[in-house]
Amino acid sequence: MIRIKDIAKLCGVSVGTVDRVIHKRGKVSDEALKKVEKVLQEIDYTPNLLAKTLGSNKIFNVAVLVPHPNQDPYWNLCIAGLEASIEEWKPYNMELKSHFFELHNSNSFKEVAQKLLESEPDAVLSAPIFYNEALEVFRKLEELNIPYIHFNTQIPSVHPLAFIGQDLYQSGRLGASLLDLATKGQKGTLSIFHVSENIKHSTHFKEKERGFREYFEAKNDADRNISSIIIEENDMGSLEKNLAGALASEGTIGLFIPTSSGAKITAEIIRKNGINSICIVGYDLLEENVKLLKTGEIDFLINQNPDRQIFRGVHHLANHLIFNKQIPDQELFPLEVITRDNVDSYIKFSIQ
Amino acid sequence: MIRIKDIAKLCGVSVGTVDRVIHKRGKVSDEALKKVEKVLQEIDYTPNLLAKTLGSNKIFNVAVLVPHPNQDPYWNLCIAGLEASIEEWKPYNMELKSHFFELHNSNSFKEVAQKLLESEPDAVLSAPIFYNEALEVFRKLEELNIPYIHFNTQIPSVHPLAFIGQDLYQSGRLGASLLDLATKGQKGTLSIFHVSENIKHSTHFKEKERGFREYFEAKNDADRNISSIIIEENDMGSLEKNLAGALASEGTIGLFIPTSSGAKITAEIIRKNGINSICIVGYDLLEENVKLLKTGEIDFLINQNPDRQIFRGVHHLANHLIFNKQIPDQELFPLEVITRDNVDSYIKFSIQ
DNA sequence: TTGAAAGCGCTAACAG
DNA sequence: CTGTTAGCGCTTTCAA
Numbered sequence: 026m027i028r029i030k031d032i033a034k035l036c037g038v039s040v041g042t043v044d045r046v047i048h049k050r051g052k053v054s055d056e057a058l059k060k061v062e063k064v065l066q067e068i069d070y071t072p073n074l075l076a077k078t079l080g081s082n083k084i085f086n087v088a089v090l091v092p093h094p095n096q097d098p099y100w101n102l103c104i105a106g107l108e109a110s111i112e113e114w115k116p117y118n119m120e121l122k123s124h125f126f127e128l129h130n131s132n133s134f135k136e137v138a139q140k141l142l143e144s145e146p147d148a149v150l151s152a153p154i155f156y157n158e159a160l161e162v163f164r165k166l167e168e169l170n171i172p173y174i175h176f177n178t179q180i181p182s183v184h185p186l187a188f189i190g191q192d193l194y195q196s197g198r199l200g201a202s203l204l205d206l207a208t209k210g211q212k213g214t215l216s217i218f219h220v221s222e223n224i225k226h227s228t229h230f231k232e233k234e235r236g237f238r239e240y241f242e243a244k245n246d247a248d249r250n251i252s253s254i255i256i257e258e259n260d261m262g263s264l265e266k267n268l269a270g271a272l273a274s275e276g277t278i279g280l281f282i283p284t285s286s287g288a289k290i291t292a293e294i295i296r297k298n299g300i301n302s303i304c305i306v307g308y309d310l311l312e313e314n315v316k317l318l319k320t321g322e323i324d325f326l327i328n329q330n331p332d333r334q335i336f337r338g339v340h341h342l343a344n345h346l347i348f349n350k351q352i353p354d355q356e357l358f359p360l361e362v363i364t365r366d367n368v369d370s371y372i373k374f375s376i377q
Numbered sequence: 378m379i380r381i382k383d384i385a386k387l388c389g390v391s392v393g394t395v396d397r398v399i400h401k402r403g404k405v406s407d408e409a410l411k412k413v414e415k416v417l418q419e420i421d422y423t424p425n426l427l428a429k430t431l432g433s434n435k436i437f438n439v440a441v442l443v444p445h446p447n448q449d450p451y452w453n454l455c456i457a458g459l460e461a462s463i464e465e466w467k468p469y470n471m472e473l474k475s476h477f478f479e480l481h482n483s484n485s486f487k488e489v490a491q492k493l494l495e496s497e498p499d500a501v502l503s504a505p506i507f508y509n510e511a512l513e514v515f516r517k518l519e520e521l522n523i524p525y526i527h528f529n530t531q532i533p534s535v536h537p538l539a540f541i542g543q544d545l546y547q548s549g550r551l552g553a554s555l556l557d558l559a560t561k562g563q564k565g566t567l568s569i570f571h572v573s574e575n576i577k578h579s580t581h582f583k584e585k586e587r588g589f590r591e592y593f594e595a596k597n598d599a600d601r602n603i604s605s606i607i608i609e610e611n612d613m614g615s616l617e618k619n620l621a622g623a624l625a626s627e628g629t630i631g632l633f634i635p636t637s638s639g640a641k642i643t644a645e646i647i648r649k650n651g652i653n654s655i656c657i658v659g660y661d662l663l664e665e666n667v668k669l670l671k672t673g674e675i676d677f678l679i680n681q682n683p684d685r686q687i688f689r690g691v692h693h694l695a696n697h698l699i700f701n702k703q704i705p706d707q708e709l710f711p712l713e714v715i716t717r718d719n720v721d722s723y724i725k726f727s728i729q
Numbered sequence: 730t731t732g733a734a735a736g737c738g739c740t741a742a743c744a745g
Numbered sequence: 746c747t748g749t750t751a752g753c754g755c756t757t758t759c760a761a
Binding site: 038039040041042044052053057076078079080081082322 | 731736739
């Protein structure tokens with residue numbers, strides 16, 4: 026292993042000078058610069074990362090900007106990833122500070138983001154679920170030269186270091202294929218079900234729907250009718266009435282539900298209204314979803330791994346900040362198919 | 378962050394003494410020992426791992442004992458995990474040395490294991506696929522106080538630090554459930570198919586078969602007949618003839634094939650003999666399997682993640698050797714269901 | 730612009 | 746048995 030000291034000796038300069046060249050801190054004569062650069066090109070120097078972080082006593086502050094975990098079970102799953110990350114990077118003098126905003130409140134997002142900016146973090150990890158408000162924030166970060174990574178939701182016109190998440194289009198296709206399989210031989214309607222509150226935000230659900238529809242368009246199956254059920258109401262009472270009505274009138278045999286918390290609501294309505302045998306493909310290992318998967322009320326879940334999305338996001342930021350490593354501009358997670366027969370193996374398996 | 382120096386000051390002793398207590402190196406008076414232990418209990422000291430590895434210039438040698446990757450595509454997949462591990466731990470002065478034995482040759486295993494012992498490694502990661510020969514080797518390691526971790530195959534009567542792999546029984550159940558789903562509405566025989574060469578070794582296949590059978594026993598489905606097809610021949614010609622015969626005579630509609638390379642062989646025989654529509658559930662993301670999954674000749678694969686098994690094994694050994702961390706005594710991987718619609722998301726996804 | 734030197738927290742050798 | 750000290754490789758400060 027070659028050290029800075031060795032390079033210095035080779036060049037006939039001091040370690041200080043070599044360090045200045047390596048980190049482009051300037052204050053080096055042309056002559057010295059050339060000598061050092063030449064040697065650096067010839068040899069294969071990899072700095073000792075342990076010594077590097079030990080030597081520079083800098084503490085890195087990473088801010089995490091996500092919806093409040095107490096308001097939604099999906100975002101609650103993230104917390105495990107956050108905690109694992111905190112442990113993981115403590116030894117490297119990297120500290121994580123959470124900034125939680127209210128899921129359905131864009132003002133809260135703006136306020137919390139403002140606080141985040143004031144804390145002057147070295148990097149940011151965020152799920153940018155409000156498009157317009159997010160634009161401002163991330164443009165500001167770009168101005169300030171603060172690197173950031175997005176996860177869960179991808180938005181255009183900004184330039185995160187990386188995006189972490191699923192290929193949503195393909196996720197929709199997968200959902201379609203599972204529903205197709207689970208309802209094989211049956212005739213009727215397969216629907217994608219949105220609660221309107223959800224669609225208003227996001228490409229998230231649109232992409233999944235596109236995948237879902239294209240899967241069946243390519244199949245061109247005479248027995249299957251594909252539709253969307255969009256229910257606008259917000260109160261549970263009318264939602265129940267409308268959904269039950271829609272399911273009955275359409276002759277629904279299968280539902281694809283892109284929101285993680287939607288499957289549970291739907292399964293309950295189906296049960297309460299005595300509607301029989303509708304296959305459900307839902308999302309994510311929420312406690313309630315797992316229960317319903319085991320009782321057979323949900324047939325499949327697609328796991329988006331929210332905890333690991335955070336974990337990997339922090340991982341990449343650390344590689345960037347601490348180790349100056351090149352990081353990929355996106356990491357698309359595997360599309361995990363969860364059934365009652367493999368769900369336990371996923372739950373037992375803690376984050377890496 | 379509290380340092381050894383701080384503890385020393387609190388106790389009125391030197392850092393040397395504290396270090397001796399922490400590492401139980403002895404040569405400490407009862408009095409000093411008590412003082413230090415008391416303080417250690419009261420405060421929450423976590424050593425700085427960077428300083429620790431930097432300070433102790435020790436190089437850890439980890440030996441990896443696995444089948445030769447060139448002889449089998451499954452074991453070839455492991456290599457990616459090995460290489461990722463080498464990179465991962467280089468900065469921590471941990472070096473990996475591979476010891477490859479021939480997959481079907483227990484003498485080779487013994488010879489290579491002997492070489493491994495002579496290299497006096499600090500720890501060993503191994504897939505103990507020959508039971509009797511393995512016993513000797515790992516007992517020897519225990520005598521020498523060299524820690525080891527097993528992956529892929531679990532064997533009794535030895536005491537590895539940990540086992541990494543799948544819950545094979547549950548894996549078999551999952552395979553059964555997928556076959557059940559894919560052949561829904563059809564009448565006929567569902568079989569588990571072994572090439573005899575495989576069963577002779579291992580609990581591996583027996584456990585999967587047990588899971589497979591118990592799934593259907595619980596279901597008690599009049600339309601489905603469950604059987605095992607075991608073919609003894611080793612040459613491809615007779616294997617083909619016998620398998621084609623068995624499939625025809627049994628009225629087979631689905632096959633569960635626990636060996637990763639078995640699915641390809643079977644799919645080819647089915648294609649060449651013009652046998653129609655048999656569902657296949659196979660194992661692992663071998664290149665050939667992925668191709669057949671995409672053409673629809675294989676319906677499902679269960680991914681055992683051989684690369685990640687190695688990666689995690691090394692990870693745990695590092696935690697043990699370098700960081701003195703407590704490691705779990707087993708890590709059972711998620712049972713990943715792969716279809717043509719999510720296979721790409723798994724392939725693109727490189728090891729963590 | 731440069732080199733020397735003092736840390737970072739821990740280990741391990743050495744002298745007492 | 747104990748304390749002191751010289752590293753590990755890098756960063757950063759300070760004087761020259």
